[in-house]
Amino acid sequence: MEGWISSLTLLCLVLSGVGAIQVVIPELVYEYARGDNITLPCTFTPKPGPAPSLVIVSWSVEGLEADAEELLILTHYSTGTTDITQIYEGRVSVAVDIPTGKANLKLSSITLADNKNFKCRVQIPGDDEGRPLDTARLVVLVAPSTPICKIQGKAEYGQNINLTCVSEEGSPPPTYSWESRDVRNMPRVRDPRTTDKGGILSLYNISKDTSGFYTCTSRNKIRAATCNITLAVMPPSMNIGSTAGIIAAVAGLLVILIIIIYCCCCRKKKEDEEYAMGVREEEYHDKEPNGKSRRAEDARSPDDSSVRSPDDRFDDRRSKDYDDRRSDYDDRRKDYDDRRSDYDDRRSDLDDRRDRYSDRNERYDDNRHYDDERRYNDQRDRRYDDDDRYDEPYDDRNRDRPPVPNNKPARRDYHD
Numbered sequence: 001m002e003g004w005i006s007s008l009t010l011l012c013l014v015l016s017g018v019g020a021i022q023v024v025i026p027e028l029v030y031e032y033a034r035g036d037n038i039t040l041p042c043t044f045t046p047k048p049g050p051a052p053s054l055v056i057v058s059w060s061v062e063g064l065e066a067d068a069e070e071l072l073i074l075t076h077y078s079t080g081t082t083d084i085t086q087i088y089e090g091r092v093s094v095a096v097d098i099p100t101g102k103a104n105l106k107l108s109s110i111t112l113a114d115n116k117n118f119k120c121r122v123q124i125p126g127d128d129e130g131r132p133l134d135t136a137r138l139v140v141l142v143a144p145s146t147p148i149c150k151i152q153g154k155a156e157y158g159q160n161i162n163l164t165c166v167s168e169e170g171s172p173p174p175t176y177s178w179e180s181r182d183v184r185n186m187p188r189v190r191d192p193r194t195t196d197k198g199g200i201l202s203l204y205n206i207s208k209d210t211s212g213f214y215t216c217t218s219r220n221k222i223r224a225a226t227c228n229i230t231l232a233v234m235p236p237s238m239n240i241g242s243t244a245g246i247i248a249a250v251a252g253l254l255v256i257l258i259i260i261i262y263c264c265c266c267r268k269k270k271e272d273e274e275y276a277m278g279v280r281e282e283e284y285h286d287k288e289p290n291g292k293s294r295r296a297e298d299a300r301s302p303d304d305s306s307v308r309s310p311d312d313r314f315d316d317r318r319s320k321d322y323d324d325r326r327s328d329y330d331d332r333r334k335d336y337d338d339r340r341s342d343y344d345d346r347r348s349d350l351d352d353r354r355d356r357y358s359d360r361n362e363r364y365d366d367n368r369h370y371d372d373e374r375r376y377n378d379q380r381d382r383r384y385d386d387d388d389r390y391d392e393p394y395d396d397r398n399r400d401r402p403p404v405p406n407n408k409p410a411r412r413d414y415h416d
């Protein structure tokens with residue numbers, strides 16, 4: 001290099017015939033990463049002759065735009081003074097050595113703002129011919145930041161959409177490329193109309209087949225970074241349709257639910273009424289579940305028991321069964337009566353027991369007549385509540401029920 005410059009200088013000298021200064025920055029472009037401390041080299045060769053009495057070295061910078069203005073960084077005088085422009089104060093210095101023709105610029109912690117053209121100029125009084133300045137480009141490199149992938153447009157059948165990819169940082173500016181895979185994650189053949197320019201992937205007349213994974217790679221000479229996006233192309237009506245469908249479905253469910261609840265309530269009410277009516281018809285006993293009050297009522301009006309005589313207690317449905325059982329019962333009545341004599345002290349209670357004849361009969365059937373049991377069980381199931389209710393007051397009555405002589409005629413009738 002030195003030799004080349006020397007020969008060039010010599011050539012110049014030869015050509016011009018007179019001495020002329022030559023300033024050279026060896027490279028056209030210098031690339032460094034952001035944050036580096038760098039040195040931009042610059043050499044100068046004054047015209048031959050005695051050493052110059054004064055040498056002025058200046059570095060300036062010029063933006064990349066066409067109409068960019070040149071900005072002075074520093075000026076160094078061979079007298080020993082260096083003037084540094086305020087914005088570069090603290091981070092630049094110049095290393096000048098006049099005998100060897102060195103005028104290097106040192107720049108620390110370079111940033112993207114240093115991404116400019118740098119000019120080295122050497123002024124020597126009386127030596128203004130030749131080439132007093134040279135320029136070099138400083139490229140500050142920055143790895144691309146993770147790009148941001150976006151969808152522009154509606155992802156619906158038949159639409160044209162753009163997939164965009166931008167890295168906020170990256171110097172030199174990253175180049176972008178899109179890759180796509182289908183929903184099964186297989187690479188796919190790209191539609192010929194698709195374009196991929198400057199990070200914008202334009203998709204035309206998209207369809208279900210356009211759906212899939214799209215990956216953008218942002219790359220410069222330092223590094224590469226990627227982003228990806230999942231594209232799900234829907235039928236045009238789908239979005240509105242699905243929303244409306246959901247609303248309709250929810251509304252429908254609500255209506256059905258209300259109807260069901262309403263029906264259940266009505267049915268329950270009706271059943272309750274029917275049940276009450278049935279009990280009243282059969283006069284099985286009061287609807288009053290409280291045995292105590294029932295006993296009180298019985299004591300108050302013993303005649304009520306006649307109302308509950310067995311014949312009245314059964315509806316048509318049951319009367320046949322009842323009669324059958326009754327005949328069974330009548331057959332056994334003698335045995336029963338015999339045993340009754342053993343219960344003399346409880347005789348007066350018998351009427352009451354007769355009032356509950358059917359229930360007791362059920363017990364007898366349970367114990368002795370398995371033939372009847374099945375048929376009877378059906379009834380028992382139907383009368384389950386009544387059974388339960390009966391058992392309770394029956395035991396009570398046996399214990400504390402007062403004698404009821406008023407019912408004697410009924411009892412006599414029974415004995416016959």
Ligand SMILES: *[C@@H]1O[C@H](CO)[C@@H](O)[C@H](O)[C@H]1NC(C)=O
Pocket residue numbers: 035036037108109
């Ligand atoms: C650059 O120089 C500064 C001091 O001027 C120093 O603190 C920093 O560590 C240096 N950076 C590198 C990358 O050498």
Ligand SMILES: *[C@@H]1O[C@H](CO)[C@@H](O)[C@H](O)[C@H]1NC(C)=O
Pocket residue numbers: 152153160161162200202
């Ligand atoms: C997609 O990008 C192209 C070119 O940049 C533009 O003309 C078009 O309007 C964009 N389309 C959408 C949906 O953004």
Ligand SMILES: *[C@@H]1O[C@H](CO)[C@@H](O)[C@H](O)[C@H]1NC(C)=O
Pocket residue numbers: 158205207
């Ligand atoms: C879009 O694609 C569908 C088939 O996917 C085709 O029928 C239709 O003609 C296309 N429309 C345009 C404008 O290319």
Ligand SMILES: *[C@@H]1O[C@H](CO)[C@@H](O)[C@H](O)[C@H]1NC(C)=O
Pocket residue numbers: 213215227228229
């Ligand atoms: C897509 O990006 C996410 C993070 O943004 C990453 O976790 C995932 O692995 C990527 N998938 C593909 C297929 O690149």
